[in-house]
Amino acid sequence: MGCRVWFLVLGYWLMVTPLTAQPVRPDTLRLSQLTDRVYLFDRATLTITTANTSYATLRQLPAPKRLTNGEPTNPREAYWLRLWLHNNTDSAHTLHVYVGEVQTATVYVARPNRLDSLRAGSMVPTDGWASDESDQYVPVSVAPNEQVELTMRLANAQGWLPRLTRTSQPRPSLAVRLETDLFHQRKVAQDFRTNSTELLYRSWIQGALLFFLVFVGLIYIQYRQPVYRYYLLYVLAGCTFALLKTRSYTALGHWISYFPMVRTHLLETVMWLGLAAYLFFLSELLDLRTKHPVAHRWLRRVAWGGVAFGVLYAVVLLLTNDGGIQQTVFWGTRYVLIPVYVGLLVWVSRWVRSPLTRYVILGNVLMAVVGTLAWLRAGGVLLKGITLPGGVDNLMMVSFAVLLEIIVFALALAHRIRLIDRERQASQSAYVEEIEQRTAYEKRLAEVEMLALRSQMNPHFLFNSLNTIEYFVLKGDEENASRYLSSFSRLLRLILNHSNEDTVRLSEELTGLRLYLELEATRFGDEFQYTVEIDSDIDRDDVVLPPLLLQPFVENAIWHGLRQSGRADKRLWVRVLMNDPNTLRFEIEDNGIGRRQANDLKSRSATTRKSYGMDITRQRIDLFNRNYPSKLDIQLIDIEEHNQTGTCVRITYQLARTTQRI
Numbered sequence: 001m002g003c004r005v006w007f008l009v010l011g012y013w014l015m016v017t018p019l020t021a022q023p024v025r026p027d028t029l030r031l032s033q034l035t036d037r038v039y040l041f042d043r044a045t046l047t048i049t050t051a052n053t054s055y056a057t058l059r060q061l062p063a064p065k066r067l068t069n070g071e072p073t074n075p076r077e078a079y080w081l082r083l084w085l086h087n088n089t090d091s092a093h094t095l096h097v098y099v100g101e102v103q104t105a106t107v108y109v110a111r112p113n114r115l116d117s118l119r120a121g122s123m124v125p126t127d128g129w130a131s132d133e134s135d136q137y138v139p140v141s142v143a144p145n146e147q148v149e150l151t152m153r154l155a156n157a158q159g160w161l162p163r164l165t166r167t168s169q170p171r172p173s174l175a176v177r178l179e180t181d182l183f184h185q186r187k188v189a190q191d192f193r194t195n196s197t198e199l200l201y202r203s204w205i206q207g208a209l210l211f212f213l214v215f216v217g218l219i220y221i222q223y224r225q226p227v228y229r230y231y232l233l234y235v236l237a238g239c240t241f242a243l244l245k246t247r248s249y250t251a252l253g254h255w256i257s258y259f260p261m262v263r264t265h266l267l268e269t270v271m272w273l274g275l276a277a278y279l280f281f282l283s284e285l286l287d288l289r290t291k292h293p294v295a296h297r298w299l300r301r302v303a304w305g306g307v308a309f310g311v312l313y314a315v316v317l318l319l320t321n322d323g324g325i326q327q328t329v330f331w332g333t334r335y336v337l338i339p340v341y342v343g344l345l346v347w348v349s350r351w352v353r354s355p356l357t358r359y360v361i362l363g364n365v366l367m368a369v370v371g372t373l374a375w376l377r378a379g380g381v382l383l384k385g386i387t388l389p390g391g392v393d394n395l396m397m398v399s400f401a402v403l404l405e406i407i408v409f410a411l412a413l414a415h416r417i418r419l420i421d422r423e424r425q426a427s428q429s430a431y432v433e434e435i436e437q438r439t440a441y442e443k444r445l446a447e448v449e450m451l452a453l454r455s456q457m458n459p460h461f462l463f464n465s466l467n468t469i470e471y472f473v474l475k476g477d478e479e480n481a482s483r484y485l486s487s488f489s490r491l492l493r494l495i496l497n498h499s500n501e502d503t504v505r506l507s508e509e510l511t512g513l514r515l516y517l518e519l520e521a522t523r524f525g526d527e528f529q530y531t532v533e534i535d536s537d538i539d540r541d542d543v544v545l546p547p548l549l550l551q552p553f554v555e556n557a558i559w560h561g562l563r564q565s566g567r568a569d570k571r572l573w574v575r576v577l578m579n580d581p582n583t584l585r586f587e588i589e590d591n592g593i594g595r596r597q598a599n600d601l602k603s604r605s606a607t608t609r610k611s612y613g614m615d616i617t618r619q620r621i622d623l624f625n626r627n628y629p630s631k632l633d634i635q636l637i638d639i640e641e642h643n644q645t646g647t648c649v650r651i652t653y654q655l656a657r658t659t660q661r662i
Helices: 002-020 181-223 226-244 251-256 260-285 293-320 323-351 357-378 389-395 398-475 478-497 506-527 551-562 594-604 612-627
Strands: 028-030 037-039 045-050 077-086 093-098 104-111 114-120 137-142 147-155 177-180 528-534 570-580 583-590 631-641 644-654
Touching: 093 181, 104 137, 114 137, 137 147, 177 181, 181 226, 181 398, 226 251, 226 260, 226 398, 260 293, 260 323, 260 398, 293 323, 323 357, 357 398, 398 478, 398 506, 478 506, 506 528, 506 551, 506 570, 551 570, 551 583, 551 594, 551 612, 551 644, 594 631, 594 644, 612 631
Parallel strands: 028 077, 528 570
Antiparallel strands: 037 177, 045 077, 077 147, 093 137, 093 177, 104 114, 104 147, 570 583, 583 644, 631 644
């Protein structure tokens, strides 16, 4: 009975085993033996092919060799690693293939009925990543008791014209390892804790650079000056550089990694374009165009050379993806550029006399110190394995150095604006002083001209008055001659008192006008009547006006209107009215022959008498309006109604708003 049982068990095992298991190969990694991670050296096989060899033709090649540590690589070849995984446990496992800094890695997972192709690498776009988190990992799932074949292709990415690639850099790394899921999760968490401070500082720096970019852009839109344009381009270069340095496992890094070739090779181009913008900005900031024109021209030539070199570099690297050219350019240009740059700073500090020079030196010193510390820290020379309080050691990055320099240059621009503002204020003060001197000079000229015009009026008036006195004397009318001479002397004294005054009170003007009207009434006799009406609301001592303003109009009305009239009642009205608190109206009205008939008489007269007083008065009013806040306006109104003729002169006097005095 016992033998029969053993035969049944043996037969069942022989029938079931071919269906549930595959033979275990010698190059197989059993997952039960994998505790955390394992490198594939001495475990996987290696096949070296050209870059164009496909997975389908791989098995047709000669037998592979064992992968050993230190295997030399060539950037123009592809390296195929093969390994079998055997999940000899009762649970499913997920392994993570770490490919490191390889540019392109393709992991083929072969099962009996399926072939999966998964990608990773620094030159693989984000949408091609096998992992949602990083471009360095490929997750591989293995079912219980399943055996799968892993074939990994490691190679450099090809440029747009790969045939141009001739150098041996960079060499693909074959240091591939497998990690268990637990180890991988712990490592990701540890990396996050380690890099969280660095990510925080980097995000802060990027935010600050973006703020400067927007702020300077708004300033340039407002002012459109070259110094702001070049500063904006420099900030743009610094901001772009900081964004391109974003870690690929961040959200922003995921987006930028959609263009891995551009991201990798654009950094050097951005650096050269930023240097060109900096040289343009430096020339404008220190005003080298004016102070050192030769240096200005040379700086601009070097800047344009930097632009051309940066563009050429980007084109060549995109066409070839030649890491050798990249390394040669990186180190070769530094050996040339650093001494030239230091020499430029020494020249600026010694020969450029400007209060902004110290900002240039300070910004470059900060850039050099922080940039050097960042370089030494990245190379493991400085602060290796050391964390400073607050994680400030994570600030040792080139982006932070660029930010410090941009802040210093912002202070330099603020100082420049302050200097320009001071110069503008000084220029405006000088201009205002010049305008004031010119205005005072013009006003003095106007006063002299008005004085000359009044001096012309005085002889004109004296001539008319002496003619009248002569008329009375020749006529033998001694009484009227004596009375006329008395009034004339009083009027002459008043005119002499006002001869050096720019303005007189209304009361004084009316006193002189009444004396003049008395003289004319004496000459005309009883046929001439005059009336002076003054609004009671007007303060005669508070209102001021040019001297002898009304007298020429009264004289013109008498001599050209009333004297030619045949009327027995020659009338003249002088009215002083108030339109509003800031406006007075003077009216001089007569019932003479009117302007039309007076002009006809003048045209037919052989001895035309020109009204010099009226012409002089008009010139005085024009000068008065140009030099004083109060304004005078004259209207001549012809009176022709009910068979009556005459003329009305209406003078509108607009007083200054703040006071009734001029």
